[in-house]
Amino acid sequence: MALFNKNAETANVVVPTHIGIIMDGNGRWAKKRMLPRSAGHVAGSENFKTIARHCNKIGVKYLTVYAFSTENWKRPKAEVDGIMNLLRKYLKDSTNFKAENIKLRFIGELSVLPEDIRELIKTAEAESSEATGLTVYMAVNYGGRDEIVHAVKRIAEEVRSGALNIEEITEETVSERLYADCPDPDFIIRPSGEYRLSNFLPWQSAYSEFWYSDVLWPDFSPDDLDKAILDFNKRNRRFGGVKEEKEESE
Numbered sequence: 351m352a353l354f355n356k357n358a359e360t361a362n363v364v365v366p367t368h369i370g371i372i373m374d375g376n377g378r379w380a381k382k383r384m385l386p387r388s389a390g391h392v393a394g395s396e397n398f399k400t401i402a403r404h405c406n407k408i409g410v411k412y413l414t415v416y417a418f419s420t421e422n423w424k425r426p427k428a429e430v431d432g433i434m435n436l437l438r439k440y441l442k443d444s445t446n447f448k449a450e451n452i453k454l455r456f457i458g459e460l461s462v463l464p465e466d467i468r469e470l471i472k473t474a475e476a477e478s479s480e481a482t483g484l485t486v487y488m489a490v491n492y493g494g495r496d497e498i499v500h501a502v503k504r505i506a507e508e509v510r511s512g513a514l515n516i517e518e519i520t521e522e523t524v525s526e527r528l529y530a531d532c533p534d535p536d537f538i539i540r541p542s543g544e545y546r547l548s549n550f551l552p553w554q555s556a557y558s559e560f561w562y563s564d565v566l567w568p569d570f571s572p573d574d575l576d577k578a579i580l581d582f583n584k585r586n587r588r589f590g591g592v593k594e595e596k597e598e599s600e
């Protein structure tokens with residue numbers, strides 16, 4: 351793995367431009383250690399930082415992480431509050447991203463978040479807007495179907511106002527009205543042994559490669575990410591077309 355870490359080009363490894371991660375398994379990680387679930391989320395948020403740094407180091411351009419879904423409000427209030435507090439803590443410490451040349455962006459229905467968090471998000475996005483390294487999209491109160499409904503409403507409004515003709519609506523029209531301004535994810539990772547997308551980037555993942563692992567998120571290491579990326583390199587992405595077989599020597 352060392353060669354890949356230090357010099358992906360020499361190792362002939364293609365690093366995915368955009369990786370999506372469903373940070374799953376925090377609760378089970380805590381349970382295994384007889385700790386409260388909140389301890390799992392603390393460990394999960396620390397690991398997010400480790401993995402984001404690693405992505406930045408190896409040249410990933412975009413990392414989208416699922417931090418809180420539109421369905422997660424159903425969890426006990428103490429757990430929801432705990433996750434919001436982790437978010438506050440992370441946002442207050444700008445060394446987490448500013449000093450590392452990482453651009454921070456948030457996606458999801460942010461208007462219902464506590465006001466202080468919305469303010470912290472605004473500040474973090476502004477403070478990191480000049481960063482040229484990795485862009486992290488953190489999905490908070492995010493639901494993929496909800497995102498599509500938002501886009502549809504915007505399109506409907508534009509049609510109603512006369513700014514858009516129905517005949518001009520294409521897939522790009524929808525893509526351009528989703529939350530993030532970046533290419534679709536090449537690679538989606540879900541640790542913790544679940545094999546579901548759980549409403550994470552359903553439109554954008556139409557041609558994404560998926561990678562699953564039994565490792566629980568707080569234990570998912572940079573080495574695990576490197577292994578996943580090496581696996582990604584063995585996939586033959588055809589986007590619905592036909593691709594010629596690779597030469598034996600390649």
Ligand code: FPP
Pocket residue numbers: 373374375376377378379391394395398416417418419422433436437440
């Ligand atoms: C899923 O694991 C995880 C979540 C719903 C929350 C993820 C949140 C974080 C990693 C912290 C976010 C904060 C920052 C600063 C990134 P689970 O609780 O469903 O695990 P389980 O399936 O084992 O119960």
